[in-house]
Amino acid sequence: MxxxxxxxxxxxxxxxxxxxxxxxxxxxxxxxxxxxxxxxxxxxxxxxxxxxxxDKDGLIEALMESLADDIGAGLKRLPLLDNVDMNAMISSAIQFGFAVLNSRDGLYLELVRNWHRLPTDRVVNTLQQHFMDLARLYFLRHYQDYPIRNLEVRVFIVTNSVLFTMVRHISQNNGLIREDDLANELTRMVAGYMATPPDHQGTR
The missing domain is CATH 1.10.10.60 (Homeodomain-like)
Structure with missing residues (x-):
């Protein structure tokens, strides 16, 4: 700008x-x-x-920043921490993500199709920071059940892996993979990874 x-x-x-x-x-x-x-x-x-x-690029960058703010605000309104069960919390977040990417009458679909050409850092950073804050609160509350280490590393891996998978699915889906099935498997993957105790991590 x-x-x-x-x-x-x-x-x-x-x-x-x-x-x-x-x-x-x-x-x-x-x-x-x-x-x-x-x-x-x-x-x-x-x-x-x-x-x-x-130029046009400046407008698109401003649009991406605006969408990142909207997504962040939407995530903050979700009662994710009301879920004691980690699977339920993660499932709610992933379902929200799919709902967002499928909304706005095709706007997000067009942006997702061109994800590699767009200034997406702000969107990813917003999501990553929100999930970092959420994870800190959740694991502080449930430390005895999930004595996690390397939280920043895990959130970074989860955020980028899930987002990349969702973007690929929405932009190139050939109908062989149902969105519900993908959301369920992503939930299982993330919950299993985040719940892995420190003893299973190996040396740092």
Whole structure:
């Protein structure tokens, strides 16, 4: 972003441009999205757009940051820690992830299909930090049942492995793997890995 909006009107303009970016990508696809079309959908001039965003990539990066914030907020609203059973907690988080990626009338599907071309670090970092905070709270409450070590390493592996698997499934699914079956197997995998006691980890 070229400059940060300070006034309310400027913030509203930036939000309108980000929303228009999402709408154009959803309707026309990533490759057919242009700054001219985004400005048109937002109801502003291209000159106004360029006051805040240097190009299409800047708008897409801002959109990804906005989506990361939305996903983080959605995760915080989930009563995950109400689940005493680890399987139930993990299952709820994975089901939420699939629900998000399948939502927004095709927007996320188009973004997932182009995941390798997009600035996705903010999204992944948001998810990773949320699961890190959640895991700390959960394992502090249940330390006697799950005396875990290397929590940061495990959360990093789990977050990236699950996200990559979900993205691959949604973007390239040929119908051979049902989403429910995949969610169940991911839950089993993550719960089993996170519950592995320290004695089974080997030397550090």
């Amino acid at each position: 070229r400059k940060r909006p300070q006034q309310q009107r400027s913030r509203e303009l930036v939000k309108a441009l980000i929303d228009a970016t999402a709408k154009v990508i959803q309707q026309q696809g990533l490759d057919n999205t242009t700054t001219a079309r985004i400005a048109e959908v937002a109801g502003v001039s291209v000159g106004s757009l360029y006051q805040y965003f240097g």
